[in-house]
Amino acid sequence: MNQHEFDKLLEKYLAGDGDAEEEKLIWEWQDNMLKNSRVLLNSDEKEAIKNRLWSRIYNSTIGHGEEETTVASGKGLTILKWGIAALLVMGLANIFLLLKDKKTETVADAATVAQASDIEVKNTSTSDSEIKLEDGTVVRLKKNSSISYPKHFGKYTRNVYLKGEAFFKVKRDPNAPFIVHTGDLVTEVLGTSFNVKSYENSKAIEVSVTSGRVSVYELTEKASDKKNGVILTPNQKVVFDKSSKKITPGIVANPVALSNAVTKIDFVFEDTPLPVVLQKLKDVYGIEIIMENQDLNQCAITADLNDLPLFTQLELICRTVNARFEQRGTSFFVSGEGCK
Structure with missing residues (x-):
């Protein structure tokens, strides 16, 4: 479920039209926000954030005598609709600030600090290094490159962070897009094979596709911002200029026959x-x-x-x-x- 789909689900639920299954999805989204954050928080701190958040929501809504919305939920909270709406307004960065001992972290810090459970692999050899992720995805990491990823992927997304170059053969999962972060450029797929080249000393990032379809877009501060991006199919590529933020689509240097082409190609x-x-x-x-x-x-x-x-x-x-x-x-x- 992407951000747009979630927003529509929330609107439906706030209007009183949601069913039990949709309510469950909203609860799971709330839990997933903290579970997949890249800020250094242990389980106790994450629980403290949620408790303090719900307390603040209650005091500013139900606690001030506003109309109560009843929710049939085993979690014992009767203010879910108020709470989820507040979550959207406050944003994940503000939730982190609810912990006093974390108040010095900025939004930029939150985006770059890795979780304690993250795994980082660096290839310092002279040949490619093959890595198999827990979901079945295979990564061929090029020399002088590194990749970091959580020990366990989230339920709705599979995020990895690349420095350098790697070829990805992604295990298909329609419910959890596979997302490669390379600076200001994001490459998102469900299941396909593609190559990403993003070295720190390079002026550009390049993404090329071998099979399937790949969405490549510029990272924006707000989910609602219009994304600068393209959809790539096999033998296509994009070059993203880090300075101008310009995305230029093109064709790979050596196009190959598609896997679904005839077995014997006669030219x-x-x-x-x-x-x-x-x-x-x-x-x-x-x-x-x-x-x-x-x-x-x-x-x-x-x-x-x-x-x-x-x-x-x-x-x-x-x-x-x-x-x-x-x-x-x-x-x-x-x-x-x-x-x-």
């Missing part, structure tokens, strides 16, 4: 119409190829393009039909005078 063409040839490339690599000049429809290709990379295939095709190709974002555009 031998005999007097084959150009549109048919280009459609074959599109089907195999999953990349849009657009002909800008309809005169090119009359061209035919006779060639053996097996065992050649996509860029070379396109170069040879265009030379044959007096055309040229250009990459724009995540697509190729073919133009030229055509065959006469």
Whole structure:
């Protein structure tokens, strides 16, 4: 359940239309907020936060004589609707400040301090290091890179923090998105394989996709802020400029055939119409190829393009039909005078 879905659920519940199952989800969300925080808090401190929070909510609502909302709950609290609404207003950072011995922590501190239970792996060798996470996800960590993650993932999200470069083969879980944090850029998936390159001394972060779909967006301070981001599919990538915050989509350097393409790929063409040839490339690599000049429809290709990379295939095709190709974002555009 993402933030938008939760907000809708809360609105429904506050209007008195929620059922027992939805009430349970709201309680679990409240517990999950503290369980998955990245601030150094032990179980006693987290319980103290909740007790002090509910006390403050009671004193400012029911305790001041406002109308009480009855909730049938085994937890013995009759102010759930007030409480959850207050949680949204106060925000997680303010909840942390309820503990006096934590009052010196800032919001920035909360985002960067790792939990005591976090695991950090650094690859100082000269080769890749393979890590298998508890959910079945496999991470291939490149040299001079590090990754940190909680000992146990939360129920609704799976967050990891990367410095450097890693290839992820994520175990699919529709209920818990897998989220890779790299500075100001977030990469979110349900189950797929992709590569993230984010070295501290680099001016940009790069995310490229091998399979599935990946959502890449800029981290914002508020969940309600409009996100600067894109959806990537196989053989696509984005480059995020750390300084300008600009996200530039593109195509990976060496596109590979999609896993769902035909088992044996035959790139031998005999007097084959150009549109048919280009459609074959599109089907195999999953990349849009657009002909800008309809005169090119009359061209035919006779060639053996097996065992050649996509860029070379396109170069040879265009030379044959007096055309040229250009990459724009995540697509190729073919133009030229055509065959006469």
